[in-house]
Amino acid sequence: MSERGGLREMRAPRRWAVWGTTAWAAGILVLLVVLPLSMREFYGDRLATHWGGSGKPDGSLPLWAAAVAPAAVWAVLAAVAVFWRAARRWRAAVLVSGGVLLAGGQVSIVRANLHHADWRDAAPVSVGAVVTVFAAAAAGCVAWRVSRRPATAPASRGQGARMEIPEGERRVWLSRTANPWLRLVAAVTGAVAAVAPLVGTGGATASMWLLIVPFAVASAAVLVCSSVRVRVGERGVDVAFGPLGWPVRRWDAADVEWARAERRTPAQVGGWGYRLSGLGTTVMLRAGECLVIRAGGKNFAVSVDDAERGAALLNSLAGARTEGT
Template structure:
């Protein structure tokens, strides 16, 4: 039997350049710059170590070298950004977490730098009680404002159309292939992986006495974040005689499979990140969605559950899957 392949466009699709995506990227970069620049750019204004913790008496009782005082909060911030990108909660809660977390970390770094300013010995650093209270209040207020501003009206219910079917001449087999990638998620995953690789190298080059907390503690969370984000950064979808396969990530693993006999219907549908709660692997009132870019998605229902993936030429893939599913139903 001859085999024909109905291929979708294999080019990568860039994420839409909406205000939300650009605003999130700018906020993440700005907070990161503050966290790293403050301890490193003012090294001549204080000693070799910075007071980073104060006891109940208001006196400093813990310190870090400037490079560690920059890396530690930057690592926490990077992990928070990665978690927010992959978080399945509503958009307003993710925005609140990012804004309040950024204000809290940046405000804390400003308070630490100000307390250590012009003190050669970290034990002489000024108290940070007032700065801590102001920072905490500002973080809570900023989070509330972000939640209100990011609130969106509920998405309209999806169309219940079952999609068209493709006519397949007897004796022929057809396969549909399509692929989509989000370069922003790839960049974020690569950055997290770079931190995981660089952390032990940096720690190896610093004396044990200068290291208040082991750098290897950064490896595990950043490695996990890198694998998780890269796994949701691209998909390859194949529709064939057996059903539909969706392979995740640059290595094509893991893979989710649906047998053609289990597919009730398939259709093409336009969805946006705001409707499903963000980028990546999302759970929402519309079911499961692999959202890599807004626009056309291939939506299927199998075993009573909806699954959608953002790929090109989704209408053709849905038509072929409907035909294959119908053929299995007729033969059963």
């Protein structure tokens, strides 16, 4: 591998981190401003923004201020997290937890004010506040665990060893991996989607879908990426996702150019779950050994145990298929 190629691959995770941070910051900013303004026909010119111990609103802001104030707080928070070098260690946790907290708070405020011309009649937000704080804390913990892992240099580009298979024998390799933190995130977001219709009126109103749909989709997506099962056999390799083993990605042995074991970290590939980076596609469930498959000119990696043995078997099967054609 050339020095230039190695530097390019080492810089790829940084580029993805920059783009990811930019997209997250911009997305939260847009949500904070657009959400209350887009629903202005369903409430008055002032929104309840503070509730007392009795659950009754005791403070309000004009509609424009209710949109601008949290956006300004987010802009300052994001700027400090990004540009203050002393905060670099906590940057991911601050941005993720702060974004979830402000976005959840804005959703709760908008929902509480819907269909109330007078802000004094706004609904309570106690349940939404508790859910938002819990979700922000969980998201911050996950982001901190990801960001504190140091990046490592890419592994060598060898094509991997082969396994000696005696004539007449058939061999199969299986490996499973699950990430309990991703399962926790899926459970939390799924609980938010399930509990939302029960809050307030006891039924899912139009405003609640602003909360239900994003959390339900996020829960399903995270759950699918929280576990993986890899099988290498005579047909090739199958990678099954989620507790139900679906969806499944398959490669025929004849289409595999090579396979190898390689150590990767979430910091290298841009986080947990199904990631796209300069290293190709990676299913990152835990830092460490990954099975890397080269097929169709693209790399696919999945973090599973005993990856070296699986790669050796796949190389042997791929070589046998190629030689037999």
